[in-house]
Amino acid sequence: MVWLSIIILVPFIAAIIVPFLYKVFNQKIHIGWFVLFIPFLIFIYLLTYIPSISAGKTFTYLVQWIPTYDINFELYMDGLSLVFGLLITGIGSLVIFYSIFYLSKEREALHNFYVYLMMFMGAMLGLVFSDNILVIYVFWELTSISSFLLIAYWYQRQRSRYGAQKSMLITIFGGLSMLAGFIMLSIITDTYSMREIASQMDLIHGHELFFPLMILILIGAFTKSAQFPFSIWLPDAMEAPTPISAYLHSATMVKAGIYLVARFTPVFGGTAEWFWLVSGIGILTLLYGSINAVRQTDLKALLAYSTISQLGLIMSLLGIGSAILYFGYNDESSVYAIASLAAVFHLVNHSTFKGSLFMVVGIIDHETGTRDIRKLGGLLSFMPISFTLAVIGSFAMAGLPPFNGFLSKEMFFTAVVNASQLEIFNMETIGVLFPVIAWIASVFTFVYSMILVFKTFGGKYKPKMLEKPAHEAPLGMLIPPAILASLVVIFFFFPNVLANYLLKPALASLLPEEVTAVDIEMKISAWHGWNTELFMTIGVVVIGSILYILLKKWIGLYSVYPQSFTLNRLYDSGLAKMESGAKTITDQYMTGSLRAYMIYIFSLLIFVWGGALLLPGAFSIDVSNDAPVSFYEVGIMGSMLAAALTVLFAKSRLTAIIAVGALGYLVAIFFVLFRAPDLALTQLVVETVTTALFLLCFYHLPKFKKEKEKKGIPFKPLNLIISLGVGTVVTLFAISANSSRMFEPVSSYFEDSYELAGARNIVNAILVDFRGLDTMLEIFVLTIVGLGVYTLIKLRLARREKDEGAE
Amino acid sequence: MKEPNDVILRSVTKVAVVIIFTFSINLFFSGHHLPGGGFIGGLGFAAALTLLFLSYDIETVRENISLDFKKVAVVGVLIAVGTGLGSFLFDAPFLSHTFDYFDLPIFGKTELATAVLFDVGVAMAVIGTAVTVIMTISEDR
Numbered sequence: 030m031v032w033l034s035i036i037i038l039v040p041f042i043a044a045i046i047v048p049f050l051y052k053v054f055n056q057k058i059h060i061g062w063f064v065l066f067i068p069f070l071i072f073i074y075l076l077t078y079i080p081s082i083s084a085g086k087t088f089t090y091l092v093q094w095i096p097t098y099d100i101n102f103e104l105y106m107d108g109l110s111l112v113f114g115l116l117i118t119g120i121g122s123l124v125i126f127y128s129i130f131y132l133s134k135e136r137e138a139l140h141n142f143y144v145y146l147m148m149f150m151g152a153m154l155g156l157v158f159s160d161n162i163l164v165i166y167v168f169w170e171l172t173s174i175s176s177f178l179l180i181a182y183w184y185q186r187q188r189s190r191y192g193a194q195k196s197m198l199i200t201i202f203g204g205l206s207m208l209a210g211f212i213m214l215s216i217i218t219d220t221y222s223m224r225e226i227a228s229q230m231d232l233i234h235g236h237e238l239f240f241p242l243m244i245l246i247l248i249g250a251f252t253k254s255a256q257f258p259f260s261i262w263l264p265d266a267m268e269a270p271t272p273i274s275a276y277l278h279s280a281t282m283v284k285a286g287i288y289l290v291a292r293f294t295p296v297f298g299g300t301a302e303w304f305w306l307v308s309g310i311g312i313l314t315l316l317y318g319s320i321n322a323v324r325q326t327d328l329k330a331l332l333a334y335s336t337i338s339q340l341g342l343i344m345s346l347l348g349i350g351s352a353i354l355y356f357g358y359n360d361e362s363s364v365y366a367i368a369s370l371a372a373v374f375h376l377v378n379h380s381t382f383k384g385s386l387f388m389v390v391g392i393i394d395h396e397t398g399t400r401d402i403r404k405l406g407g408l409l410s411f412m413p414i415s416f417t418l419a420v421i422g423s424f425a426m427a428g429l430p431p432f433n434g435f436l437s438k439e440m441f442f443t444a445v446v447n448a449s450q451l452e453i454f455n456m457e458t459i460g461v462l463f464p465v466i467a468w469i470a471s472v473f474t475f476v477y478s479m480i481l482v483f484k485t486f487g488g489k490y491k492p493k494m495l496e497k498p499a500h501e502a503p504l505g506m507l508i509p510p511a512i513l514a515s516l517v518v519i520f521f522f523f524p525n526v527l528a529n530y531l532l533k534p535a536l537a538s539l540l541p542e543e544v545t546a547v548d549i550e551m552k553i554s555a556w557h558g559w560n561t562e563l564f565m566t567i568g569v570v571v572i573g574s575i576l577y578i579l580l581k582k583w584i585g586l587y588s589v590y591p592q593s594f595t596l597n598r599l600y601d602s603g604l605a606k607m608e609s610g611a612k613t614i615t616d617q618y619m620t621g622s623l624r625a626y627m628i629y630i631f632s633l634l635i636f637v638w639g640g641a642l643l644l645p646g647a648f649s650i651d652v653s654n655d656a657p658v659s660f661y662e663v664g665i666m667g668s669m670l671a672a673a674l675t676v677l678f679a680k681s682r683l684t685a686i687i688a689v690g691a692l693g694y695l696v697a698i699f700f701v702l703f704r705a706p707d708l709a710l711t712q713l714v715v716e717t718v719t720t721a722l723f724l725l726c727f728y729h730l731p732k733f734k735k736e737k738e739k740k741g742i743p744f745k746p747l748n749l750i751i752s753l754g755v756g757t758v759v760t761l762f763a764i765s766a767n768s769s770r771m772f773e774p775v776s777s778y779f780e781d782s783y784e785l786a787g788a789r790n791i792v793n794a795i796l797v798d799f800r801g802l803d804t805m806l807e808i809f810v811l812t813i814v815g816l817g818v819y820t821l822i823k824l825r826l827a828r829r830e831k832d833e834g835a836e
Numbered sequence: 837m838k839e840p841n842d843v844i845l846r847s848v849t850k851v852a853v854v855i856i857f858t859f860s861i862n863l864f865f866s867g868h869h870l871p872g873g874g875f876i877g878g879l880g881f882a883a884a885l886t887l888l889f890l891s892y893d894i895e896t897v898r899e900n901i902s903l904d905f906k907k908v909a910v911v912g913v914l915i916a917v918g919t920g921l922g923s924f925l926f927d928a929p930f931l932s933h934t935f936d937y938f939d940l941p942i943f944g945k946t947e948l949a950t951a952v953l954f955d956v957g958v959a960m961a962v963i964g965t966a967v968t969v970i971m972t973i974s975e976d977r
Contacts, residue, residue: 094930706871710863714879718966721886725974788935788951789869796873797951797958798933804954805916808961812909815965819906822972 033090033104033158036071040151043067044144051140061129064143068121068150075114082111083530085537089160099221105160108534112373113157113281113288115531116380120280121150123509127388128272130505131395142182142270149175153281157288160223162211166204169249172285173200176277180269192265195600199252199262207249207289213242227295234300243297246289247306254286256344257314260337261596267329271391274329279336279387280380287340287376290347294369294539299354301453308348308448312466314341319473323480324587328390328400331477332383335426338470339379342441345467346372349448353540364447369539371440373532374553378425378433378520385513386422386481389415392506393485398496402480407490411499414507416486421514427478427573428471428566433520435566436553442467442562468565475573476580483577524553628751635754638762648761651768661702669695682727690720707792842891849891856884864959865952874955878962885967894974905971909964916957919950 043064050060078088092102106114125146132139152171159165174197181193215221217236218229226233233239250256255263266278277283290307297303318338325331350369392415393408394400409416421432428438445467449460492498501507520527557563576583592598618629642648672695675688693716700709782794796804864877888897923932935949 092924094924707873707876710871710876711879714876714883717883718879718886718970721883721890722970722973724890725970788949790867790871790873792871793867793873793955794951796875797954801920801933801951801954802930804958805913805920808913808916808958811965812913812961815909815968816906818969819972822975 031090032074033088033106034092034102036074037104037151037155037158039067039071040147040154044147044151047143047147048140051143055134055139059129059134060139060143061125061132064147065122065125065129067147068118068125071154072115072118072122075111075118078106078111079530082106082108082534085534094164100163101161102164103160103222104158105224106158107538108531108536109288109291109373109538110157112377112531112535113284114154116284116377117150117153117157117281120276120380120384120513123384123512124272124276124280127275127391127506127509128270130503131272131391132270138182142179145175145178145182146273146276149179149277149282153285156285161221162214162223162226163221165223166208166211169207169253169285170201170204172282173197173204173253176200176266176282179273179277180266182270182273183268186268188265189268192262192268196262196266198604199259203249203252203259206245210242210245210249213238213245217242223292230296233296240302243302243306246293247310250286250289250293251310252286253289254283254340254344255314255337256286256310256341257317257337258596260314260318261600263337264330264333267327267333271329271387271394274332275384275387275391279332279383283336283340284343284376284380287343287347287372290344291372291539294347294351295354298351298539304348304351304355306348307351308345308463311341311343311345311348312445312463312470314338315345316466316470316473317341319470319477322477323473324584325477326402328393328402328405328481328485329387331402331481332387332390335474335477336379336383338474339375339383339426342470343372343375343379345463346375346441346444347539349444349463350539352448352451352453355453364443366536366540367440368444368447370528370532370536370553371437371444373535373539374440374524374528375437377527377532378437378517381513381516381520382422382425382432382434385418385510385517386426388506388510388513389419389422392502392510395506396497396502397499399494402484404491404494405485406488407486408499409486410490412486412501414501414511416482418507418510418514419482419486421517422510423478423482425517427475428569431521432517433524434517436521436524438471439557439562439566440553442565446561464565468569471565471569472573472576475569476577479573479577480580528553628747631751631755635751635758639754639758642758642761642765647769648765649768650764655767662699665695665698665702686720686723686727689723690716693719707790845891849887853884853888856880856887860884864955867955868949868952874958875962878959879966881959881963882966882970885963886970889970889974894971905964905967907964909961909968912957912960912962912964914957915960916954919954919957922950 047060047064050063054060054063081088088104088106090104092104094100094102125143128142132142149172152168152175155168156165156172159168177193177197180196181189183189184193214226214233217233217238218226220226220229248259252259252262263278263283267274269278294303315338318334318336318341322331322334322338325334346368350365350372353363353365353369356365390400392412393405396412397405397408399405425432425434428434442464445463448463451460490499618625669692672688672692676685676692679685679688693712697709697712697716700706700712779791779795779799782788782791782799785794785798788794788798860877860880860883863872863880864874865872867873867877885897885901919933920930923930926932933949933951933954935951
């Protein structure tokens with residue numbers, strides 16, 4: 030099972046190698062060809078798991094990471110994660126193949142593109158195969174970051190940067206709230222393992238933090254899966270290159286929220302809150318997305334809203350399906366298991382038809398230079414293959430036979446009709462709204478699916494409005510959507526093959542614990558007889574067609590809604606207000622005067638340390654254990670005092686610097702006296718280097734001191750109080766620390782350093798071994814500071830030179 | 837730096853720098869059992885370079901040592917993280933160190949510890965950062 034960890038690692042390694050490949054090969058070969066191997070091989074490898082997973086097995090693999098904190102890289106593969114893994118790598122391979130033809134190797138920064146893409150793929154695989162919730166969180170944020178980088182791929186465009194920032198702010202906000210929820214969960218259950226958490230369901234349900242932590246985790250899932258009202262980032266994310274929109278923003282990343290909800294269904298499911306929140310928000314999002322999709326004129330924006338709406342559909346199915354955890358699994362409640370099955374089924378279906386639709390839109394954009402519906406039309410005679418693919422994708426999306434969307438749409442109708450008959454969770458009062466909303470949303474879905482096909486491919490050809498004459502795309506760009514479109518058809522005719530091998534094992538993760546994949550008996554079939562669902566679909570087609578034909582008559586209704594009340598307006602004004610507010614506050618204290626900053630830092634030190642001493646009454650003096658003060662020590666003390674006073678009253682900076690240096694060397698002598706050679710050495714070298722630095726800075730300091738030299742340095746009472754305060758507090762602190770022994774000293778552990786770390790120098794063993802993590806973070810900080818100094822000074826220099834050049 | 841006539845300083849520097857370099861390296865390696873280690877060794881190294889900068893001008897030193905010290909710092913950090921990650925390969929937690937004794941041709945029985953690799957990273961990060969800071973500040977006029 031070590032391979033499971035390797036497949037997560039491989040994309041990250043690839044991300045490191047890609048820039049080198051780019052340097053060597055970009056002149057000759059599109060580097061996408063190299064990258065293509067990685068998802069494809071992982072896909073093949075994951076396929077080999079299907080037989081054992083469908084037999085109900087699961088796999089785990091543990092890599093110790095930080096065992097002290099119970100944070101381990103524990104990998105877990107079950108049906109649900111396998112479905113996602115296959116989607117990630119399968120669609121990933123097709124998208125990379127597509128991108129080879131979409132992105133020109135002469136004009137685009139391909140290395141950036143594939144580095145981000147590989148990072149994303151690794152993060153996504155890590156997310157679905159991890160069992161530890163903190164590891165899940167890390168990968169979760171990594172997908173947000175790589176999505177940010179990919180949306181801003183064409184960072185020269187203002188819209189790209191805007192969209193990237195928006196998606197980052199919203200999804201990271203959600204991620205952080207999810208982290209808070211995870212921490213609460215681990216406090217309740219005392220574990221970070223997803224499976225152990227799920228086994229303590231009763232404990233969580235009874236806990237007072239149950240509701241807040243559920244909300245927090247759901248915010249994470251809803252922001253990622255673009256659920257209402259967090260959905261506003263997804264349409265703006267369409268500024269990314271089309272392969273990215275197809276991959277991240279329709280097939281994989283936005284489904285991470287769905288994955289999370291599915292994973293947590295066994296933990297939270299069966300409660301009214303979970304049922305209402307997940308299915309309610311889901312069905313609202315379904316309606317919101319489908320209504321808004323109709324008025325879009327940009328094809329990708331239309332697809333974005335349609336993705337929002339479809340994600341809402343899957344979400345609401347998961348919510349309805351969670352009712353089974355209330356009843357337990359038996360013959361009567363199996364109708365809710367069908368809802369969950371429909372969720373997983375539609376998840377796969379959506380990835381296939383939406384992926385192919387995005388690719389077709391990418392083709393249209395690539396070959397005509399525009400995605401604006403008003404400019405497009407009559408492309409049918411120029412791009413017959415693209416037209417066919419678009420028809421398959423859109424009709425599946427609209428829920429028409431013989432495409433897979435029909436099957437899952439019917440199952441969705443079954444689920445909402447069943448949900449309206451539920452007699453728990455107050456469903457009997459407003460439950461009837463479920464099928465009504467679902468039906469209205471489906472009508473709009475039908476309308477925008479028709480717009481997508483017939484406004485672009487039907488109607489009149491308008492060559493003057495296009496940037497280049499329309500023509501069919503190269504074969505390479507047609508193959509990936511064609512593969513997806515053929516899957517759309519295959520899944521319609523053989524849904525049960527898919528269901529038996531992939532969907533049911535995935536479903537087992539959503540059902541009560543005692544049910545295994547083998548137990549579930551369900552069949553997906555296209556024909557159920559003349560039942561409610563079929564009449565609903567027929568109604569959708571009839572009403573939808575009428576609405577589409579009369580589109581011009583009612584599309585004006587959209588402008589009735591005032592623009593100033595949209596969510597986007599709220600986001601923009603909120604962001605602007607936050608920026609101006611932060612600026613006002615920051616301007617209050619960031620005066621640019623170093624002295625003011627010193628005052629802040631030292632007053633804080635006095636308050637915090639002094640408070641820590643005074644409040645709990647921690648101050649104590651105990652001289653009984655102290656060694657007698659020797660003559661040398663008194664002498665050094667005296668010299669130090671003299672050096673310090675010299676600094677204070679020095680007339681020139683040079684004298685002050687030298688006196689400070691002397692003070693440092695005297696401290697080093699103290700270390701020698703107290704037999705701390707390591708400290709003494711370090712102190713000596715640090716002092717030498719900092720004195721040299723001071724001398725260097727000396728040349729650059731402003732000359733204000735000279736003006737005041739005539740009157741002497743002005744007396745400032747505040748400075749006196751602060752310096753006396755710091756001196757007193759530090760002294761008292763040192764005395765108290767020396768006088769009180771509250772715990773057994775830990776030094777005895779370090780004394781074994783020779784046995785434990787093979788080192789006779791305890792100090793060094795502590796630095797590099799026992800507390801190695803601290804040292805590592807310290808050198809991080811050190812390096813960042815160094816780079817910070819470099820950029821600050823160099824940037825200023827560059828600007829000054831530019832200004833001088835301008836003059 | 838300015839252009840004073842400091843022949844004595846330069847002559848002394850030529851010899852002293854070599855001694856300081858050697859001493860720093862010694863400090864670094866002795867760190868395992870005796871006072872010293874990556875931090876001190878690195879700082880000593882940086883101090884020697886600073887002496888060079890002070891007695892000669894920056895351009896001269898730059899011509900002779902054409903290292904980009906920012907990269908040295910970054911490589912140092914990467915080495916440190918790398919030794920941490922390396923422990924995963926042996927199924928051990930992050931940053932686990934180990935040591936063993938080997939019979940090497942010239943040195944005889946020698947102890948080799950992975951902690952020293954980590955220390956190399958520390959030293960490089962310290963050298964890189966210190967020299968970067970000193971050089972950027974002194975170049976700024």
